[in-house]
Amino acid sequence: MILVLSGTADGRLIVQDLVASGYTVLASAATPYGGELLARHGAEIITGPLALDEMVALIKKRRIELLVDATHPYAQRVSEIARQACAQTQIPYLRYQRGETNLPRHPLIHCTAGYEEAAQQATRLGKVIFLTTGSKTLDIFLTAARRHGCRLVVRVLPEPAVIQRCRRLGLSPADIVAMQGPFSLELNRALFKQYGAEVVVTKNSGVVGGTDTKIAAALELALPVVVINRPREQDGAITTREELLEKIRKRKDVHEA
Structure with a gap:
């Protein structure tokens, strides 16, 4: 077996x-x-x-x-x-x-070595952070966002336990996008615009994980992207x-x- x-x-x-x-x-x-x-x-x-x-x-x-x-x-x-x-x-x-997704060389793409570094980098690049890395490390980004007066919008799975975790950590329903990906370039672009994103945070999860369409949508909107490199x-x-x-x-x- x-x-x-x-x-x-x-x-x-x-x-x-x-x-x-x-x-x-x-x-x-x-x-x-x-x-x-x-x-x-x-x-x-x-x-x-x-x-x-x-x-x-x-x-x-x-x-x-x-x-x-x-x-x-x-x-x-x-x-x-x-x-x-x-x-x-x-x-x-x-x-x-x-x-992995082969990342283009672009001044708006900022690669980081881990979640803490990504959270700090995001707060330096914009006041509205659109987080697409899931809920497990949400507390790291929330702590950094609150410290620097930033709004954090999170896109997570529409699972009750995940939503409950977001709410327990103090996120407003207005800042929770509960959807299952991966997402098209068009949908990413629409969501970034709808929530007024000023910076996008993603992992390099490959094409299967939708990294390419997230980055492409952000660059079309001239938004900086913080990428968490793989271990x-x-x-x-x-x-x-x-x-x-x-x-x-x-x-x-x-x-x-």
């Missing part, structure tokens, strides 16, 4: 590829909504974050023979837990990493689904159903 840690659209497609190729797949998603999306692809689903001891126990209990880490490029903690769990249980670990990935990450499937096929210790 193959365990796939799926936190992206790529992860769902990987699960679909493996099931279609005849492998027995257990797919893990961090949230119930992620589980709902995965359920369409024919694999057994589990939901909820896994601590190291829980992942080790799961690998042993379900006799997992290989782990595919297809979590978000910025989910460093989950990937580290997965690597440790594989080391402890002595099963292969394969990391799938979606490609450095360990060597050996796989960047295409075809390469991943080929590597799995070559492993004789992973059995098809």
